[in-house]
Amino acid sequence: xxxxxxxxxxxxxxxxxxxxxxxxxxxxxxxxxxxxxxxxxxxxxxxxxxxxxxxxxxxxxxxxxxxxxxxxxxxxxxxxxxxxxxxxxxxxxxxxxxxxxxxxxxxxxxxxxxxxxxxxxxxxxxxxxxxxxxxxxxxxxxxxxxxxxxxxxxxxxxxxxxxxxxxxxxxxxxxxxxxxxxxxxxxxxxxxxxxxxxxxxxxxxxxxxxxxxxxxxxxxxxxxxxxxxxxxxxxxxxxxxxxxxxxxxxxxxxxxxxxxxxxxxxxxxxxxxxxxxxxxxxxxxxxxxxxxxxxxxxxxxxxxxxxxxxxxxxxxxxxxxxxxxxxxxxxxxxxxxxxxxxxxxxxxxxxxxxxxxxxxxxx
Amino acid sequence: xxxxxxxxxxxxxxxxxxxxxxxxxxxxxxxxxxxxxxxxxxxxxxxxxxxxxxxxxxxxxxxxxxxxxxxxxxxxxxxxxxxxxxxxxxxxxxxxxxxxxxxxxxxxxxxxxxxxxxxxxxxxxxxxxxxxxxxxxxxxxxxxxxxxxxxxxxxxxxxxxxxxxxxxxxxxxxxxxxxxxxxxxxxxxxxxxxxxxxxxxxxxxxxxxxxxxxxxxxxxxxxxxxxxxxxxxxxxxxxxxxxxxxxxxxxxxxxxxxxxxxxxxxxxxxxxxxxxxxxxxxxxxxxxxxxxxxxxxxxxxxxxxxxxxxxxxxxxxxxxxxxxxxxxxxxxxxxxxxxx
Numbered sequence: 001x002x003x004x005x006x007x008x009x010x011x012x013x014x015x016x017x018x019x020x021x022x023x024x025x026x027x028x029x030x031x032x033x034x035x036x037x038x039x040x041x042x043x044x045x046x047x048x049x050x051x052x053x054x055x056x057x058x059x060x061x062x063x064x065x066x067x068x069x070x071x072x073x074x075x076x077x078x079x080x081x082x083x084x085x086x087x088x089x090x091x092x093x094x095x096x097x098x099x100x101x102x103x104x105x106x107x108x109x110x111x112x113x114x115x116x117x118x119x120x121x122x123x124x125x126x127x128x129x130x131x132x133x134x135x136x137x138x139x140x141x142x143x144x145x146x147x148x149x150x151x152x153x154x155x156x157x158x159x160x161x162x163x164x165x166x167x168x169x170x171x172x173x174x175x176x177x178x179x180x181x182x183x184x185x186x187x188x189x190x191x192x193x194x195x196x197x198x199x200x201x202x203x204x205x206x207x208x209x210x211x212x213x214x215x216x217x218x219x220x221x222x223x224x225x226x227x228x229x230x231x232x233x234x235x236x237x238x239x240x241x242x243x244x245x246x247x248x249x250x251x252x253x254x255x256x257x258x259x260x261x262x263x264x265x266x267x268x269x270x271x272x273x274x275x276x277x278x279x280x281x282x283x284x285x286x287x288x289x290x291x292x293x294x295x296x297x298x299x300x301x302x303x304x305x306x307x308x309x310x311x312x313x314x315x316x317x318x319x320x321x322x323x324x325x326x327x328x329x330x331x332x333x334x335x336x337x338x339x340x341x342x343x344x345x346x347x348x349x350x351x352x353x354x355x356x357x358x359x360x361x362x363x
Numbered sequence: 364x365x366x367x368x369x370x371x372x373x374x375x376x377x378x379x380x381x382x383x384x385x386x387x388x389x390x391x392x393x394x395x396x397x398x399x400x401x402x403x404x405x406x407x408x409x410x411x412x413x414x415x416x417x418x419x420x421x422x423x424x425x426x427x428x429x430x431x432x433x434x435x436x437x438x439x440x441x442x443x444x445x446x447x448x449x450x451x452x453x454x455x456x457x458x459x460x461x462x463x464x465x466x467x468x469x470x471x472x473x474x475x476x477x478x479x480x481x482x483x484x485x486x487x488x489x490x491x492x493x494x495x496x497x498x499x500x501x502x503x504x505x506x507x508x509x510x511x512x513x514x515x516x517x518x519x520x521x522x523x524x525x526x527x528x529x530x531x532x533x534x535x536x537x538x539x540x541x542x543x544x545x546x547x548x549x550x551x552x553x554x555x556x557x558x559x560x561x562x563x564x565x566x567x568x569x570x571x572x573x574x575x576x577x578x579x580x581x582x583x584x585x586x587x588x589x590x591x592x593x594x595x596x597x598x599x600x601x602x603x604x605x606x607x608x609x610x611x612x613x614x615x616x617x618x619x620x621x622x623x624x625x626x627x628x629x630x631x632x633x634x635x636x637x638x639x640x641x642x643x644x645x646x647x648x649x650x651x652x653x654x655x656x657x658x659x660x661x662x663x664x665x666x667x668x669x670x671x672x673x674x675x676x677x678x679x680x681x682x683x684x685x686x687x688x689x690x691x692x693x694x695x696x697x698x699x700x701x702x703x
Contacts, residue, residue, distance in 0.1 A: 006470040014458035198450055202513070205418055205448040206471035207440050 007216035048095035183264025245332030377426035401567030447522030504535030560663035600627030
């Protein structure tokens, strides 16, 4: 046990002394967040999502939903319960909720129909767009059907919602990305170097079980991951006023950072195990890391990406870490709420741990 | 704790195969307590493979190895704590200072040294002044001395040095020989591999000459050399453009293929003393001045040449030990590398 802690201390020492690597570990995610935050931070860069609650269910309501669905400026979703839709609106999941009330068909024939319309007033520009577009579409539709003047009137109600900006979306993504790159590249690079230089072989000539050495290294790495996650979050809050919801958020972020980091550390070990030298390890790391960085919804949400790429998106472990962190940081969700993501991350860890052990090589 | 009598290493029928290549072919030898035992051979002879099997790093395909009364295989862990190991070309942790490296490796053996104790071990290899330096700041010779210090970190009964001086310049090599002699004087048994015959002659009490996985000869270096018939090569130059056509008739000359080139004369004698005396007599008789007279005795290089018909490789860079199985591409043993 004392040997284990000796290695923890030595590893921590080496990490702190490697100033260059340390600088990039911490500086790169902060730099990336800073750049994107300054450029896009306060914009709402995404197509507004509108929930439609259909309480009527008649043919006219169906046509209205289909028509709104075709409008590129909006992303519509049908939601069964008005209560759920409003709760999600408050949570920042939707920009607006449109209700098609009972008796829509009847009222349409007799005169102006009032449609309850709730919108998120935290972003006035976005609210304006959503209201304007919805109104125009419905009006044009009514004109086309009747050729006369019966109208839909949007019964507008402002709702104070959380109002997320791009930076809110970005910060959890950058945390996830930093944990991923550091896990995959850091671990694989270190271990392939140790193997190539014969350090592993030399350690093998001692009676110490190699497990102590690896565990110590991983422990130091996980502590580094926690500091990394904390730092990005801190800068996000301090410099870009990221909305953090929930009081125990830090604890939840720490837990998710540990779980996520473990996944990427084991992927890193797998890369190290199957790579003959540092060049191959670096290349393989890139092959795994780069698509993950761009297809996991780190910088932009992937919901609006083409359908054919969705299976790839869902195969990215990073997506689940980013999703979980987002739900916890900006929506204040519980760990139980993100259990699906956690299960997937733990599964990834298990699979790659097995593969790493299977392919482990001393030299 | 150790039985003072009996050999410290007993090896019988040791064999290692890599698919179709037999790297080590049923070799047997013993190493006595306190001796410096050398394994001499060209690259690819099986020296490193042999050491790795004794060190518990590579599982043999046949034969037995007993170190200090304990069989190494199938469970090498027991032996690992009693032996010191210096591997070929080991680099170490970049961001650890030398005294910290000594500490951490000691810790691997359950020995937790104080800082002065770490520095004292560094002093044994002449690195006490570098205690606060990082490993990457060391020269080749210093790095090699550090790895030898690590081979002493657990106060081993026997320490294994795998080509400790390969790649070093002559000065660093001589400095390292002194370090190895000190280790031997302190009572630790030393087993080393080398492909420098000069090194084997200087350091080793006994030498096993290895080639193609087999031990060709095993004895005290002088005995091996003497077994060749103790030939010596005599070289000299003459002042004038005089010729000595009758060199072959000199007393004690065994080989008449006297060489005459721009560097002078070269003859091989089986009795160097008689040959030199008769040469000088002849020169005096004819009023010639012999200059640059040099008598060079036979050495292990000649032993190796005699036994294998090949020279010991002097290409340091072509260090081609067989690769382990499972690493995909298997390298052929290279008889000649690209040279320098």
